[in-house]
Amino acid sequence: MRTAIEDLDVALSGRTVVSGVRIMAEEGEIAGLVGPNGSGKSTVLRTVYRHLRPHAGRVLVGGADIRALTAVQSARQVAALPQERGTDFELSVREVVAMGRTPYKRAFAGEDPTDGDAVAAALDQVGMAGAGRRRFSALSGGERQRVLLARALAQDPKVLVLDEPTNHLDVRHQVELLALLRRHRRTTLLAIHDLNAAASVCDRLHVLHGGKVVASGTPREVLTAGLLAEVFGVRAAVVDHPLTGDPLIAFDHRAPVFPVSGR
């Protein structure tokens, strides 16, 4: 569902950390938020899943201001894989994923077959179909990550918000997760550090720097050697990926880093 972040300002502990942010994700589009540490990516995403209240501006999902929705209404619209990931659930994997079905239940109602199917399908999609009975707290970081993604998928939202979803994942599971996102074609807002992964999966990228969007466009438009030097302070060449044709950033890990302008 079309999601618009309009003129967003967020202040935390009295300091403006995000200002004037405008990001649009069309229906079915995967919009990537990239930028250096502390540039405001998670803060923007937190306003979309209502973890933070903006100081100014608003987030519209399908034309509705998400702050005007009830908790249940917004949970049916937006599901998140946040950066702060619970590790203390003394629940089974299946129970954690079933939490994603809460917005569809009446109080104290049990699980119906639709819920069971949604949970099973979500676990299958993240490659954890055989792990339903395992204790969540006994999983590895990458396994937990995949289970929490399954919980978000089981929520069957109109908009997925993913904060660093490939963190902790080995390369195969990174590739699988990106393929899953591409297959799903659900409106997705994604914060991601891996710029090559971003180039392969995102329709449009929005570069945050010092709490502001400094570039928006397709990965090819945005990921230029000049921008990588200016915003990230690194030397890199952007070439065509020999297998996919996507932009491929070859970082020069030996070069000294450049100074970047702060906020």
Ligand SMILES: Nc1ncnc2c1ncn2[C@@H]1O[C@H](COP(=O)(O)OP(=O)(O)OP(=O)(O)O)[C@@H](O)[C@H]1O
């Ligand atoms: N609770 C808080 N109180 C005060 N400042 C905060 C708080 N949370 C985040 N910040 C600050 O807000 C700014 C943006 O942080 P944010 O987590 O959104 O950045 P990010 O781009 O997601 O970073 P990273 O890539 O490191 O995850 C940073 O300067 C951070 O220190």
